Structures are given as structure tokens and as C-alpha cells.
Amino acid sequence: MQHTPQMRLTTQRQIILEELGKVTSHPTANEVYDMVRKRLPRIGLGTVYRNLELMSETGLILKLEVGGTQKRFDATVDPHYHIRCLHCGKVDDIDIPVQMDINKTAAEISHYQVLGHHIEFAGICSDCSSQGVETIN
Amino acid sequence: MQHTPQMRLTTQRQIILEELGKVTSHPTANEVYDMVRKRLPRIGLGTVYRNLELMSETGLILKLEVGGTQKRFDATVDPHYHIRCLHCGKVDDIDIPVQMDINKTAAEISHYQVLGHHIEFAGICSDCSSQGVETIN
């Protein structure tokens, strides 16, 4: 008989988690790699990917499947939504009240067993619009 | 002086659009490539990518930035939301009523200039749950 294997709290994992907790942005795996490498210069990119994936499966962190080519990661697991700047690609948290029965309604309409939802807003952040951004590439 | 370049309606574009219109799923670029290749065996994958991108910029089709590793495409441009099966990866449309002022509220809270939003529900589709899917890999 096999019990659930434990996830060891290695130095690498601890530092990845710490660095991810420091920022309010939602860094890509490569950005996490850069942050962590300042403290652990010999860490491999593969390790960062493996651990981000693992931690998101455990629910320790959140893997964001938002727009753009790369996945992003978030240390805040409390339910919240996201807003992405179409100009600079930054992703911020947004805490917006949404009707509570939205999952139940979705289940009734779709005949899916609905486990959750995510809302992503898109727009131009105040940094970019103060720089006079009008059009989007 | 330069006027807006026109997008030619080539055979390739016409067939891509037709094939995309035939299905209610939201195929990946590679799936579109496979569908189109049955009618145009010599079409290149690059052409499919180029045209899907171009058509989504024009608003002819919709590029979905949903979960998973690949982007998906949708011929229905009317506003609608999506629901994704965590087991088989299928993405369906869902037409769910949402409070109308959600973008305005988001703008007030985030100080972004909000241009739109997307809601993605996640769950288990009825096909998968009828096959007795309990857990998710």
C-alpha cells in the first residue's frame, strides 16, 4: 500500500516561493528564474519549471492561463481576477464583486460539472496611458 | 500617401474561414491546418498561422487565449464566453448573462482603461463525466 508522496521543502522551492511572494506582478517562469538565480546562481531553468508546475498542482501557487505566449505564476491563492495591459503585457490583480451564483448558472446552461471560473479584463494600464499610448501593436 | 492595404480573399483564406465555420469546437492552428489540408493538400502551416492571426486582427475571427499550451480559434465573433473541459480539453461556447457594468466597475477599481473582458469556466463536460471521469490528471 502506497501513501501520498510528500513534497520536500528544498532550498530551491523555498526561495522560488519567497521570490514569488515578494512581487505583485505575475512573473513568467523565466522571470522567476531570473529572480531566483540572484540567490541561487546554479539553479536550472528546468527546476524552476518543474517546481512551479508542482506547486500549482498542489494549490500552493496559481498558474495563470492568460493571454500572451508564456504562462504566468502568482503566489496569491485567494480568489481574485486579473487585468492585463494590452500594451506592456503586465498582469495585475483585480478584486471585483461578481454575482455569486455564476458557476451554478453556467452549470445549468452548459451541462458541465463546473469547478470554477476566471475573468480576465484587458485594457491599458495607467503607466502606459500616461505615456500617451493610443494604439496597440 | 498610403491607404489601408486590402486583405485579399485568397482561396486559402476562404477555405480556412469555411472550415472554421463548419465546427462548433475551437480548433488549434494545427487542427485547422489538418482540416484545410484535406481540400488544399499543399497549403503550408505557416500560411494557416499567418492567416488566422491576420483574420483575428481584423476581427473576422476570434483568437482564444484560453488555458492549455496552444491558442484556439473561433469563427463566431458575437460576444460569448467559454467553458473548457479539464479532462479532454474541449472548449465550448456558453451564453451566460453577466451584469452589464462589469467593465466600468473594473475600470474604476483598477484605473485601467478597460477595453473588454473574457470569462472562462472550467469543469468536466458531460461526455467525460458520463465516461465516469472522477479525477483530473
Added chain:
DNA sequence: TTATGTGCAAAACATTTGCAGGAGT
């Protein structure tokens, strides 16, 4: 001690791009 984790490098994917030739207007 031993299962689990790591660094490294190569592989696997998804997507984009350069270019020479082809096609629409």
C-alpha cells in the same frame, strides 16, 4: 539509506519569419 530532487543538456512543441517564386487585381 533511499526515495526524491537537482543541474545540465538535449528534445519536443508551438509559433514566427526569410525568401524565392506564384497569384490576384
Added chain:
DNA sequence: ACTCCTGCAAATGTTTTGCACATAA
């Protein structure tokens, strides 16, 4: 004619994986 577009293949960028060694429990 003159663009714009395509097929092809190579390049890019992201993520995953195999393996020998290292390390936490």
C-alpha cells in the same frame, strides 16, 4: 506590372524530459 500572398524550411521561443549526481528526511 506590381503588390500581396504562399510554400517551404529554417529560426525562435517556451516548456518538458532523460540522466547521472546530490540531498533532505
